[in-house]
Amino acid sequence: MKTILLVEDEFGIAGVLTVLLEDAGYRVLSAGNGREGLEQLAANRPNVVVTDYMMPLMDGAAMAQAIRADPAFQDIPIIMMTSVREDIVRQHFAGYTAYMRKPFQTEALLDLIARIAES
Amino acid sequence: MESEQHSQHLERVPSGISGLDAILQGGFLKGGVYIVQGVPGTGKTVLANHICFNHVARGGRAAYLTLLAESHARMLQHLRPMAFFDDTAIPDRLYYASAYSTLEEQGLRGLLDLIRHEIRGQTASLLVLDGFVVAGLTAPSEREFKKFVYEVQIHANVMNCTVLLLTSNEPGPVRAEHTIVDGVIELDDRLFDHRTERGLQIRKHRGSGFLRGVHPFRITTTGIVAFPRIEVAFASPSRRDLPPRDRVSTGVASLDALIGGGLIDATTSVVMGPTGIGKTTFGLQFLARSRQEEPGLLFGFYETPERLKAKAEALGLDVAGLEASGTVEIVWQPQGENVLDELGHRLLSAVRRRGVRRLFLDGLGGLIESAVHPGRISRFLSVLSNELRALGATTVYSVETRDIVGPTVQVPIDGISSLVEGMMVLRYVEAQGRTHRVLSITKIRDSAFAPELQAFSITSGGWEIIGPFQGYEAVLSGSAHMPPPPPEGR
Numbered sequence: 076m077k078t079i080l081l082v083e084d085e086f087g088i089a090g091v092l093t094v095l096l097e098d099a100g101y102r103v104l105s106a107g108n109g110r111e112g113l114e115q116l117a118a119n120r121p122n123v124v125v126t127d128y129m130m131p132l133m134d135g136a137a138m139a140q141a142i143r144a145d146p147a148f149q150d151i152p153i154i155m156m157t158s159v160r161e162d163i164v165r166q167h168f169a170g171y172t173a174y175m176r177k178p179f180q181t182e183a184l185l186d187l188i189a190r191i192a193e194s
Numbered sequence: 195m196e197s198e199q200h201s202q203h204l205e206r207v208p209s210g211i212s213g214l215d216a217i218l219q220g221g222f223l224k225g226g227v228y229i230v231q232g233v234p235g236t237g238k239t240v241l242a243n244h245i246c247f248n249h250v251a252r253g254g255r256a257a258y259l260t261l262l263a264e265s266h267a268r269m270l271q272h273l274r275p276m277a278f279f280d281d282t283a284i285p286d287r288l289y290y291a292s293a294y295s296t297l298e299e300q301g302l303r304g305l306l307d308l309i310r311h312e313i314r315g316q317t318a319s320l321l322v323l324d325g326f327v328v329a330g331l332t333a334p335s336e337r338e339f340k341k342f343v344y345e346v347q348i349h350a351n352v353m354n355c356t357v358l359l360l361t362s363n364e365p366g367p368v369r370a371e372h373t374i375v376d377g378v379i380e381l382d383d384r385l386f387d388h389r390t391e392r393g394l395q396i397r398k399h400r401g402s403g404f405l406r407g408v409h410p411f412r413i414t415t416t417g418i419v420a421f422p423r424i425e426v427a428f429a430s431p432s433r434r435d436l437p438p439r440d441r442v443s444t445g446v447a448s449l450d451a452l453i454g455g456g457l458i459d460a461t462t463s464v465v466m467g468p469t470g471i472g473k474t475t476f477g478l479q480f481l482a483r484s485r486q487e488e489p490g491l492l493f494g495f496y497e498t499p500e501r502l503k504a505k506a507e508a509l510g511l512d513v514a515g516l517e518a519s520g521t522v523e524i525v526w527q528p529q530g531e532n533v534l535d536e537l538g539h540r541l542l543s544a545v546r547r548r549g550v551r552r553l554f555l556d557g558l559g560g561l562i563e564s565a566v567h568p569g570r571i572s573r574f575l576s577v578l579s580n581e582l583r584a585l586g587a588t589t590v591y592s593v594e595t596r597d598i599v600g601p602t603v604q605v606p607i608d609g610i611s612s613l614v615e616g617m618m619v620l621r622y623v624e625a626q627g628r629t630h631r632v633l634s635i636t637k638i639r640d641s642a643f644a645p646e647l648q649a650f651s652i653t654s655g656g657w658e659i660i661g662p663f664q665g666y667e668a669v670l671s672g673s674a675h676m677p678p679p680p681p682e683g684r
Contacts (some may be wrong), residue, residue, distance in 0.1 A: 084291055084292040084295065085260075085265050085266065085292045085294075086292070086294055086295055086298075087265060107292075107296075117239055128273040128285060129266070129284075129285045129289055129290050129291055130292075130306070131259070131291040131292070131293060131296065131308055131311070131312060132311060132315075134285070157283055158266055158267045158284065158290070159285050159658075160281050160282070162286075163281075163282065163284070163285070163286070171569055177265075177266075177267030178265070178267040178268055178271055182482045
């Protein structure tokens with residue numbers, strides 16, 4: 076069973092995505108901000124990180140930079156899902172594997188995660 | 195002394211919202227905490243976002259925290275079509291984050307820490323907490339909640355960050371948190387018969403004056419636009435009213451001769467009469483005398499600019515040419531669900547923008563019908579007229595009376611005579627098997643005028659005074675008759 080680390084501060088979105096990902100056969104680790112995401116990462120190495128950008132305490136770009144800087148985790152695919160325009164995201168962090176603009180169709184995100192998790 | 199005064203000066207953070215800063219008399223206090231309350235759908239989120247985008251456009255930085263509000267993606271999607279929205283401001287200058295999980299897990303103490311962290315982390319000079327009512331519901335006691343609000347205020351003040359707390363509380367009695375914060379803004383969307391009108395009221399604005407009462411506002415594609423109530427916004431005219439000097443031609447030479455040379459400069463007159471009698475024709479003649487140094491404005495509700503120009507052309511008046519040269523402007527306000535104060539501001543703005551000296555408002559019924567509180571109209575018109583005088587505009591209002599002929603003249607506004615310096619009543623009169631147009635000059639303040647009823651006609655060149663309408667009685671009843679012959683032998 077593949078593991079997805081879902082880092083999302085909006086509990087409604089996080090809740091729905093968790094259910095859908097679990098239904099799709101993934102194990103889901105949840106975090107509400109970048110700091111919690113890094114804590115989860117250290118304890119449970121996921122196959123894919125799916126993260127929001129704007130979150131309290133630590134944003135998705137800062138967390139993703141920390142992941143890329145750590146040799147133990149730098150090869151983990153990162154999906155950035157955010158309302159922030161992609162060109163602006165890239166000014167802060169360009170090392171993501173895929174970008175998805177919010178709001179999105181959940182099927183599109185699930186397809187993207189499936190493709191990346193299986194590759 | 196001067197430095198002491200300077201230190202006591204309270205720095206403002208403008209909202210940048212059209213009309214709101216006038217209501218707040220400059221904006222929010224820097225480092226102040228404000229509650230923005232109203233039931234769902236009244237426009238709190240749009241207002242707060244509009245203020246945030248304005249703030250960052252002026253070089254500030256803002257953080258928008260939510261507690262059980264709509265998702266940020268959905269909220270931004272709704273805001274994107276509005277003119278103030280700027281994608282490039284997010285996330286560097288305007289940052290959105292949810293604080294709900296923190297509140298759930300760590301309570302008010304955790305939420306306070308998060309607010310402090312986000313103000314510092316984002317170097318925010320403006321912070322919005324959307325869904326503040328949820329924080330109140332989570333509080334273990336009212337005392338704890340008051341303490342939380344108090345601590346938010348202390349941090350906001352120390353960190354020079356203005357804070358807006360958005361809550362869906364019902365409008366009503368003063369709540370505990372209201373006593374602590376620096377200000378309370380209440381939004382509502384009231385039903386008047388079959389129409390609604392949004393209203394904004396400042397309940398409290400510590401350390402500042404503000405325009406009291408309910409002020410209408412709209413949510414438009416440009417965002418929030420507020421319209422300070424005319425009666426309070428212009429309670430004192432914006433300029434000193436100078437004593438009237440010159441005469442301003444009505445555009446009808448034979449009428450000017452009856453009223454001492456024309457209307458008195460910078461005064462307000464009303465021409466009232468039934469449909470089709472010639473009110474708009476008179477207004478067009480008045481307007482056609484506009485010159486570059488005496489610009490004109492037609493502010494109308496009924497006939498489109500194209501129809502008005504065609505009508506003027508048929509009378510030999512080059513209103514279209516005057517419009518093309520910028521000497522005359524025609525502002526057409528189609529009848530719909532207009533907001534009275536919006537119309538007032540639009541009119542005054544059009545007068546101010548071009549230094550209008552000749553104004554024809556066709557007709558007053560358009561203003562009256564836009565009022566959700568008809569009882570306001572007399573005072574509204576009184577203040578509006580004062581401001582128009584102060585701006586130097588010589589104004590003619592047309593007013594349609596209800597009955598075409600009949601024994602009474604139904605005027606749709608109480609006390610109109612006290613609001614204007616000039617008043618002319620137009621009547622259709624039946625006499626000897628035909629209909630006549632008759633004019634009664636009932637008032638030209640501080641000026642002599644011909645008191646006789648005057649017959650007039652509308653020719654291919656417009657109005658023409660024929661002369662006194664003599665030999666009849668009960669003319670203004672609409673059904674004139676010859677007086678009985680004097681008894682024989684006297």
